[in-house]
Structures are given as structure tokens and as C-alpha cells.
Amino acid sequence: MTIAPVACLDQVPALVEPRIRDLLGRLDPRNQRVGAYQLGYCDADGAPTAAGGKGIRPALALLSARAAGHPPERGTAAAAAVELAHNFSLLHDDVMDQDTMRRHRPTAWAVFGTAAAILAGDALMILAHDALAGDSRPGGAQAARRLDADVHRLIAGQAADLEFERRDDVSLDECLAMAADKTAALMSCACTLGALLCGAPAALTQGLSRFGVHLGMSFQLVDDQLGIWGEPGRTGKPVGSDLRARKKSVPIVHALTSGTAAGDALRSLYASTHELQEADLMTASRLLEESGSRDWVQDQADRHLAGALDELAALDLPADVHDDLVGLARLVTGRDH
Amino acid sequence: MTIAPVACLDQVPALVEPRIRDLLGRLDPRNQRVGAYQLGYCDADGAPTAAGGKGIRPALALLSARAAGHPPERGTAAAAAVELAHNFSLLHDDVMDQDTMRRHRPTAWAVFGTAAAILAGDALMILAHDALAGDSRPGGAQAARRLDADVHRLIAGQAADLEFERRDDVSLDECLAMAADKTAALMSCACTLGALLCGAPAALTQGLSRFGVHLGMSFQLVDDQLGIWGEPGRTGKPVGSDLRARKKSVPIVHALTSGTAAGDALRSLYASTHELQEADLMTASRLLEESGSRDWVQDQADRHLAGALDELAALDLPADVHDDLVGLARLVTGRDH
Numbered sequence: 001m002t003i004a005p006v007a008c009l010d011q012v013p014a015l016v017e018p019r020i021r022d023l024l025g026r027l028d029p030r031n032q033r034v035g036a037y038q039l040g041y042c043d044a045d046g047a048p049t050a051a052g053g054k055g056i057r058p059a060l061a062l063l064s065a066r067a068a069g070h071p072p073e074r075g076t077a078a079a080a081a082v083e084l085a086h087n088f089s090l091l092h093d094d095v096m097d098q099d100t101m102r103r104h105r106p107t108a109w110a111v112f113g114t115a116a117a118i119l120a121g122d123a124l125m126i127l128a129h130d131a132l133a134g135d136s137r138p139g140g141a142q143a144a145r146r147l148d149a150d151v152h153r154l155i156a157g158q159a160a161d162l163e164f165e166r167r168d169d170v171s172l173d174e175c176l177a178m179a180a181d182k183t184a185a186l187m188s189c190a191c192t193l194g195a196l197l198c199g200a201p202a203a204l205t206q207g208l209s210r211f212g213v214h215l216g217m218s219f220q221l222v223d224d225q226l227g228i229w230g231e232p233g234r235t236g237k238p239v240g241s242d243l244r245a246r247k248k249s250v251p252i253v254h255a256l257t258s259g260t261a262a263g264d265a266l267r268s269l270y271a272s273t274h275e276l277q278e279a280d281l282m283t284a285s286r287l288l289e290e291s292g293s294r295d296w297v298q299d300q301a302d303r304h305l306a307g308a309l310d311e312l313a314a315l316d317l318p319a320d321v322h323d324d325l326v327g328l329a330r331l332v333t334g335r336d337h
Numbered sequence: 338m339t340i341a342p343v344a345c346l347d348q349v350p351a352l353v354e355p356r357i358r359d360l361l362g363r364l365d366p367r368n369q370r371v372g373a374y375q376l377g378y379c380d381a382d383g384a385p386t387a388a389g390g391k392g393i394r395p396a397l398a399l400l401s402a403r404a405a406g407h408p409p410e411r412g413t414a415a416a417a418a419v420e421l422a423h424n425f426s427l428l429h430d431d432v433m434d435q436d437t438m439r440r441h442r443p444t445a446w447a448v449f450g451t452a453a454a455i456l457a458g459d460a461l462m463i464l465a466h467d468a469l470a471g472d473s474r475p476g477g478a479q480a481a482r483r484l485d486a487d488v489h490r491l492i493a494g495q496a497a498d499l500e501f502e503r504r505d506d507v508s509l510d511e512c513l514a515m516a517a518d519k520t521a522a523l524m525s526c527a528c529t530l531g532a533l534l535c536g537a538p539a540a541l542t543q544g545l546s547r548f549g550v551h552l553g554m555s556f557q558l559v560d561d562q563l564g565i566w567g568e569p570g571r572t573g574k575p576v577g578s579d580l581r582a583r584k585k586s587v588p589i590v591h592a593l594t595s596g597t598a599a600g601d602a603l604r605s606l607y608a609s610t611h612e613l614q615e616a617d618l619m620t621a622s623r624l625l626e627e628s629g630s631r632d633w634v635q636d637q638a639d640r641h642l643a644g645a646l647d648e649l650a651a652l653d654l655p656a657d658v659h660d661d662l663v664g665l666a667r668l669v670t671g672r673d674h
Contacts, residue, residue: 028493028518030500092459096452115433115499118455122429123492125459126485129466133482141478145470148463155460156365162452163367181365 008324011062011072012055016079017041023080023127034112034120035127038087040103044111053103056332057190058083063328064194064208066321075194077135081147082190084128089154089186091121096162097245125151135197143196150189157182164248168271175253176217183223184216191215207315211325214308218333221301224249225294228285240281246270250300255291262290305333345661348399348409349392353416354378360417360464371449371457372464375424377440381448390440393669394527395420400665401531401545403658412531414472418484419527421465426491426523428458433499434582462488472534480533487526494519501585505608512590513554520560521553528552544652548662551645555670558638561586562631565622577618583607587637592628599627642670 020039024032036042040052058079065075093099094107095117101107109117128151132144160178164170191212195205227242227249242249248256255263256270266287269280276284288294308329312322330336357376361369373379377389395416402412430436431444432454438444446454465488469481497515501507528549532542564579564586579586585593592600593607603624606617613621625631645666649659667673 027489028496030496031492088459092455096455116496118429118433119492119496119499122425122459122462123489125462126488126492129481129485133478133485141470144466148466148470151463152364152460155368155456155463159365159367159453159456162456 008063008072008328009055009059012058012079015062015073015076016055016058016083019076019080019131020083023084023130026130027123027127030116031120031123034091034108034116035087035124037111038091038108038120038124039083044106053086054331055083056328057086057187059328060187060190060212060325061194063321063325064191064196065198066194067208067315067317067325068195068198068200068204069318070194070198074198077131077140078143078193078197079190081128081131081143082186082193084124084131085147085151085154085189086186088121088125088128089151089158091117091124093158095121096158099241132197137197137199139197139199143193146193146196147189150185153181153185157185161248164253165246167248168267170248170253170256172250172253172257175248175250179217179220179224179250180213183220184213187216187219188212204315207311211308211311211315211329214304214311215329215332218301218304218308218329221250221297221304222332222334224251225297225301228252228288229294240278240285243281243284244276246276251288251293251297254296255288255293258291258293260291262287263293266291301333302335305329305335345400345409345665346392346396349395349416352399352410352413353392353395353420356413356417356468357420360421360467363467364460364464367453368457368460371428371445371453372424372461374448375428375445375457375461376420381443390420390423391668392420393665394423394524396665397524397527397549397662398531400658400662401528401533402535403531404545404652404654404662405532405535405537405541406655407531407535411535414468414477415480415530415534416527418465418468418480419523419530421461421468422484422488422491422526423523425458425462425465426488426495428454428461430495432458433495436578469534474534474536476534476536480530483530483533484526487522490518490522494522498584501590502583504585505604507585507590507593509587509590509594512585512587516554516557516561516587517550520557521550524553524556525549541652544648548645548648548652548666551641551648552666552669555638555641555645555666558587558634558641559669559671561588562634562638565589565625566631577615577622580618580621581613583613588625588630588634591633592625592630595628595630597628599624600630603628638670639672642666642672 024035027035033046037044040049043049061079061082062072062075064078066072090102091108094102095109095114099107100110108120128147129144132140132147157178161182164178188209192205192209195208228240228251230239255266266284269284309326312325361372364372370383374381377386380386398416398419399409399412401415403409427439428445431439432446432451436444437447445457465484466481469477469484494515498519501515525546529542529546532545565577565588567576592603603621606621646663649662
């Protein structure tokens with residue numbers, strides 16, 4: 001199969017960025033600047049850059065409109081809304097997690113301060129509504145409700161994630177539910193919102209939504225692995241950052257609840273009160289492999305990717321749209337090479 | 338004139354609280370709990386309380402529907418949306434300002450942590466949208482756009498307020514514009530949103546909106562005075578808290594830009610790098626009186642109240658609605674006794 005994800009990702013700077021820049025222009029200068037930095041449109045001094053995210057979510061939203069038989073332009077409002085909502089959550093998550101690096105740059109709060117990052121996040125979330133409110137098609141109200149419902153799940157997932165750091169009895173089911181809320185909900189929203197806005201039939205929007213849930217789970221599981229085993233060149237974050245923060249991501253909770261000797265050893269390490277050093281991180285990483293968690297998580301990520309592709313195959317999509325969605329799905333889950 | 342603000346405030350627990358509690362029930366348990374605490378529905382342990390705000394904004398929103406000739410019930414969605422948006426902003430403002438007390442209780446972040454307060458704020462803002470989205474009347478879309486526009490102004494005002502703390506060249510005009518954004522915009526929204534939802538004519542919604550701007554400015558100027566001269570029994574905050582934080586509220590900027598000896602002395606005190614002690618706060622308070630700022634601000638507050646009442650008088654309102662709005666306006670601006 002020929003995979004050409006680049007082509008549909010290229011539509012994001014062409015179609016979605018101008019819309020988002022236009023929306024950003026409605027903000028006061030202070031929030032505009034922090035928002036533009038977060039979105040990768042400028043550096044800390046306001047000079048133009050091209051350091052933003054890959055644009056996976058907006059690309060999916062444009063494809064969602066194409067899946068409904070419309071040109072990608074008809075998904076622009078959905079793509080802008082999803083990208084703004086995603087960056088709202090990144091701004092606030094980085095404050096809450098005290099993460100100092102994202103996408104190979106200092107995080108917004110590290111540059112502009114905590115208060116500025118909180119406010120800019122608030123502003124981007126309202127702008128996401130503005131993006132949809134500016135689209136007068138009948139599907140607009142349904143799209144707005146869907147976005148809000150998924151943002152509620154994103155917030156609930158982040159709340160659970162933070163609570164897990166303070167608990168030592170997190171079950172694997174709880175942890176998977178947290179990942180579904182925190183990551184898969186907005187990914188599924190991206191896959192559905194363009195079609196909703198175009199008034200697509202329920203069978204299509206529901207199929208795209210299920211595709212997005214599988215894709216989001218697979219992406220999160222791969223991301224959890226990257227949070228433990230690198231690679232920083234890909235993630236822009238330090239290796240072992242999740243372990244250092246004693247995060248309860250899926251691989252870690254799988255190990256802790258595995259009933260293996262390696263899982264018990266990891267539990268002891270996590271229960272210690274000292275700051276985890278490089279040697280501890282290497283030990284933890286080894287214990288995760290010994291407990292079988294690394295293999296299990298990769299297997300689950302592959303199953304979700306397969307589930308996503310099955311959902312796509314069951315929809316009667318134009319061949320080019322199908323292939324672009326497959327290409328993006330493989331890219332997002334690190335299965336593009 | 339007989340003033341009976343209590344009667345229309347009593348409709349808030351009867352009509353608005355059940356709607357907000359219903360909306361809160363959609364949240365995950367973690368955000369639900371912080372949200373209910375913030376709204377004054379429960380204490381830190383989740384036990385029911387009645388420690389919430391006075392319900393000024395939701396009462397204004399119910400009156401806004403009555404001003405349009407509808408029963409107050411028709412303004413319930415607007416009232417819930419405004420109260421939720423207001424509490425979203427309080428949750429985040431208290432984090433940003435590091436304020437530890439509000440309404441005679443520890444602030445939400447002081448009880449539940451910064452991350453929990455940020456997330457609950459996010460959740461309440463989305464719930465404000467849900468409140469309006471649940472009302473299918475034709476005015477709903479316009480009301481949602483108005484709410485978002487005023488929340489943008491609120492966020493811009495808070496960003497300006499925080500920036501002013503780091504600047505020593507804030508002009509009085511800038512400071513008044515900040516107060517208009519930070520406070521008057523949402524107060525004006527409360528006065529307008531119920532009528533918008535009921536599809537009221539533009540002459541009425543615009544008049545109510547101007548009433549709300551004057552009311553919001555008068556309220557903020559009175560609040561600025563309370564932030565300097567007390568009374569803690571009324572505010573639930575320590576006396577002198579704005580001075581201690583070297584805030585650039587309107588009375589302070591008026592003094593700093595007054596060209597008086599007292600204003601210059603205040604500037605020197607603010608420019609010092611040491612933490613301001615009780616004696617400094619008393620000096621600052623005295624300098625504000627000597628510079629004429631206390632009198633000027635009270636005069637401005639009175640003028641805005643008069644402007645608000647003039648706007649009301651120009652509208653052809655039912656007598657009972659007019660009197661309730663006057664009663665609330667006097668209550669909000671401390672002119673009710």
C-alpha cells in the first residue's frame with residue numbers, strides 16, 4: 001500500500017492555519033501572543049516560526065469532511081476548533097504537570113508565567129467555540145455539543161491522571177478509562193467533527209467516531225511507551241519523564257498489577273520517597289520489560305490500530321479518503337516506517 | 338422608594354441552583370466536587386452548605402427575562418450560564434492571584450490544589466455553554482455568542498490586571514478599560530442574556546446592556562475601595578489585600594497619576610522591593626485619601642450608579658421589574674442602606 005500522509009497534512013497550513021490566525025486576531029494582544037507561541041506560529045519574542053505540532057487532529061477533521069463527500073474546506077471550522085481545544089488542554093496540562101519542554105521548546109508557562117498560560121488556555125477554549133459558531137450550517141449546533149462533550153471527557157481524564165499520581169491502588173481498567181477520556185475522546189472528536197458539520201448520516205459519523213477512539217487509544221499507548229523509553233528526538237521531552245514524575249500511565253499500571261516479581265519491585269521503587277535518579281529510571285525501565293508490560297502495551301497498541309483500520313474498512317469511503325486516513329493512522333501510531 | 342432586593346434574589350436558589358446542580362451532575366466526580374465547593378453548595382468534605390455567593394448575576398439574568406415580558410423561569414438557562422462563567426473566572430483568578438480566602442472560606446485551590454482548581458474552572462466554563470445549549474429557543478445562538486464575547490473580555494481584563502502589577506506606567510484610562518473588561522463585561526452580560534434568550538428587541542437588550550456596564554463599573558469601583566479599606570466582614574478577604582499585592586486598581590492608579598505629593602509618596606512606597614507591612618498599608622491608605630483618590634473613586638461609583646438608573650428609566654419596563662433592578666443595583670454598589 002502506498003502511504004502519503006504528507007499530502008493531507010499539507011492542507012493544514014493552507015486551510016486551517018489562516019482560520020486560526022484570523023480567530024487569534026480577535027484576542028487581546030497579551031493572550032494573542034501566548035496563544036500564537038503555543039500554536040507554534042511565533043517564538044517567545046513574537047518572531048514567526050514553524051515549530052508547531054504536526055497538525056494530526058486538524059488533518060483528521062478535514063478528512064472527516066471529505067469522508068462525508070465534501071471538499072476539505074468544508075471541515076475547516078471543525079479543524080480549527082479541534083486544534084484550538086487541543087492547545088487549550090496542552091497549555092493547562094503543562095502548568096499542572098510543571099513540564100518545562102514541549103515540541104523541543106520551553107512550554108508556554110515556562111516562558112510567559114503560569115497565570116499567562118492559564119489565561120491563554122482559557123482564551124483558546126473560547127476561540128474553539130467561536131470557530132464553530134462562525135459556521136452557520138445546520139450541523140453546527142450538534143458539532144458544538146460534541147466538542148463540549150469531548151472536552152468534558154478530556155478534563156475528566158486529566159483529573160483522573162493527576163489523582164492517580166497520589167494513589168497506589170489504580171486498576172488497569174481505571175487507567176485505560178483515563179486514557180480513553182484524556183486522549184481518545186478528542187482524537188475521536190477530530191475524526192467526527194468535520195462530518196457532523198457537513199450533516200453526514202449517523203452511520204458514517206458513528207463509524208468515524210469509533211475509528212477515532214481506537215486511533216486515540218493506540219496513539220496514547222505508543223505515547224506512554226515514548227514517555228518511558230524515548231525517543232527525545234521524536235517527543236521533544238526527556239527520556240523517563242513519566243517515571244520521574246511517578247506517573248501511573250498504562251504500561252506502569254499494567255506492571256504494578258501484573259502480580260510478577262518485577263511488578264512488585266517496581267511498586268517498591270515507586271513507594272520510595274526519594275527523588276528518582278537516573279539509575280532508578282533504568283531499573284524501572286528494565287522491570288517494565290521483565291514484567292511483560294512493554295510487550296503487552298505494544299500488542300494493545302497494535303490491536304487498537306487494527307481495530308481502527310477495521311472500522312474504516314466497514315465504511316463506504318472514497319478510496320483516496322480511506323488511504324489518507326490509513327496513512328495518518330499509521331503515522332500517529334509510529335507504524336509509518 | 339421601597340427596595341426589596343431579597344425577593345428577586347430568592348428566586349436564584351429556587352430556579353437557578355437546581356439547574357446548575359443538574360449540570361454539575363454531568364461532570365466526573367472529581368471536578369463535580371471542586372465545582373460544588375466553589376459554588377458554595379458543599380464544604381471541603383462534600384457536606385452540604387449554604388455559603389455561596391449572593392447570586393447577583395443570576396438574579397440579574399432572571400430579571401433580564403422579566404424585562405422582556407417573560408416569567409423569570411425563561412431566564413434560567415442564562416442565569417445558570419452566567420453564574421457558571423463567573424465561578425470559572427473566580428477559580429482561575431484565585432490560582433493566579435494566589436488568594437487563599439474568598440467568601441469567608443479557603444479558596445478552592447487552597448483546599449484541593451492548583452491543578453484541581455484549574456481543571457474545575459475549565460469544566461465550569463464548558464458547563465456554561467451546556468446551560469445555553471440546553472435551551473433550544475432561537476435566541477440561544479445569539480446568547481452563546483454574547484457570553485463568549487464577554488468571557489473573552491473578562492480574560493483580557495484579567496491579563497491586563499496581572500500585567501499592571503509589573504508595570505509602573507499604567508494610565509488611568511488603561512486601568513478603567515481593564516475594569517470594564519474584567520468586571521463590567523460579565524455584569525452587562527448577566528443583565529442582557531435573559532432578554533436575548535427570550536428574543537427581545539434590540540432597543541431593550543442594548544439598553545439593558547448599557548445598564549449592566551454602568552452597574553459593573555460602579556460595582557468594581559466599590560470593590561476596589563473594599564480591597565483597600567475593608568470591611569472583611571463584607572468581603573471575606575483581609576483588609577489591604579490589594580495594597581499588599583501592589584495591585585494597580587483604579588484608586589491606586591488614580592493616586593499614582595494624580596501629580597500630588599501624596600501620589601508621589603505612594604509611588605515611592607510601591608517602588609520599594611520589601612514586602613509591605615501593616616504600617617506600610619496604613620501609610621498607603623492615608624496617602625490614597627490625601628491624594629483625593631478615595632473621594633474621586635466614590636464619586637465615579639456614584640456617577641455610574643446614576644448612569645445605570647438613567648438607562649433603566651429610559652426603558653419602558655414593568656414597574657416591578659424596574660424596582661427590582663434598582664434594588665439590585667443599589668445592593669451591588671453598597672447603596673442599599
